[in-house]
Amino acid sequence: MSFKRFFAASSHGEVWRLAWPIILSNSSVPLLGAVDTAVVGHLPDAHYIGAVAIGAMMFSFLYWGFGFLRMGTTGFVAQAAGQQDPDEIRAVMGRALLLSLIISVFVLALQNVVLWVALNLIDSSAAVEAGASEYFSIRVWGAPAVLANYALMGFFIGTKNTRAALMVQIFMNGLNIVLDLVFVLGLGWDVAGVATATLISEVSACLFGAYLVRRHLLKLGGTWVRSSLFAGGKIAQLLRVNFDIFIRSILLIFAFAYFTAQAASKGDTTLAAVAVLMNFMHIMAYGLDGFAFATEGMVGSALGAKKPALLREIVLVSSFWALIVATIYALVYALFGPSLINLLTSIPDVREQAKDFLPWMMVAPLISIWSYQLDGIFIGAVQSKEMRNGMIISFLLYMTGMQIFDNFWGANGLWAALMLFMAARGVTLALVYPRVERRAMT
Known part of the structure; x- marks a missing residue:
């Protein structure tokens, strides 16, 4: 490709159109972490900060391992979009959500085991462990929403609708910040308040994201084809890629x-x-x-x-x-x-x-x-x-x-x-x- 053709390529505008919402939504992540730290940092004992930090770290490691739900969904949706196959886009979305639901059931069923392992790997005081346990026990119920949200984000990026991803992320983090202030500083719920704020925000973001996905699917057209949704070859491919x-x-x-x-x-x-x-x-x-x-x-x-x-x-x-x-x-x-x-x-x-x-x-x-x-x-x-x-x-x-x-x-x-x-x-x-x-x- 010549220099003249390279700098005249229309892809320059599309790259920035898709990239800036992700950059902006990512920028809200450290802000949320700072607010979480700030609200418990104004409580009378330092163990509150440690409890929230360790609790959040547990979920960071737990959920990061399931990031394939977003990455795998993105590729399959993008290729179906390139083939102009709205039925397959719907099927990919359905399979990803089904997989996220199955995984979240296992996470909830094994939550006590996960918590025990995590706490035994971390050397902390009894007060911090108690607070981290409380944080984990509340926030873990958001697992179905979080994992479903990964699939929804994969859909948005795969269909090149990164503005929707931005809207969901800003909505979730903004709501989380407001609820942090209400539950912790207003109602005095300390660590439980931070966990509850996050739980409500994750569930609300999932519902908002599902609404945006439904609206996008209506524009794309197509129908839900049961045989395609549960096609053995497609499911095997999804599992292989995600593994x-x-x-x-x-x-x-x-x-x-x-x-x-x-x-x-x-x-x-x-x-x-x-x-x-x-x-x-x-x-x-x-x-x-x-x-x-x-x-x-x-x-x-x-x-x-x-x-x-x-x-x-x-x-x-x-x-x-x-x-x-x-x-x-x-x-x-x-x-x-x-x-x-x-x-x-x-x-x-x-x-x-x-x-x-x-x-x-x-x-x-x-x-x-x-x-x-x-x-x-x-x-x-x-x-x-x-x-x-x-x-x-x-x-x-x-x-x-x-x-x-x-x-x-x-x-x-x-x-x-x-x-x-x-x-x-x-x-x-x-x-x-x-x-x-x-x-x-x-």
């Missing part, structure tokens, strides 16, 4: 958990410095995810329509803008990183060590961008086997790097291994990317 993504997600979760555990073994100061800089990683992820999500829907649609030239254009254009944004993150961290660290902590030793690690944050966006983008491409293409295999190889390299680099660089070796992990995720998928283009040609 591949589940393995990929579990390894990703463990990689970051292991990183934190290794940092903790270096002492409290190193752990605190790493925790400060992980905020930089999370903020970066919120921005780059917008382009990855946009890529998912556009790639799936191009593949469904069998348009290899459009597929290539989408990949190039979305990656171009993602790289621009990644470069901006790198520059911001280079220019303002020390000031941001000072805002996040006032402890001199933690500040000093975090600043020693800061060069890793300057290169992280430029290394990590390719893993985000290629994840988006392969999710849209529903080529989960490549994602699974790439993650397994990357994870093995990461664990090897952890052992080797630690001997040479100490705490800096942890960051070197993490950057190796992010780079390997991009390289392993880039090597098999031609398979995506070949699919568009057949």
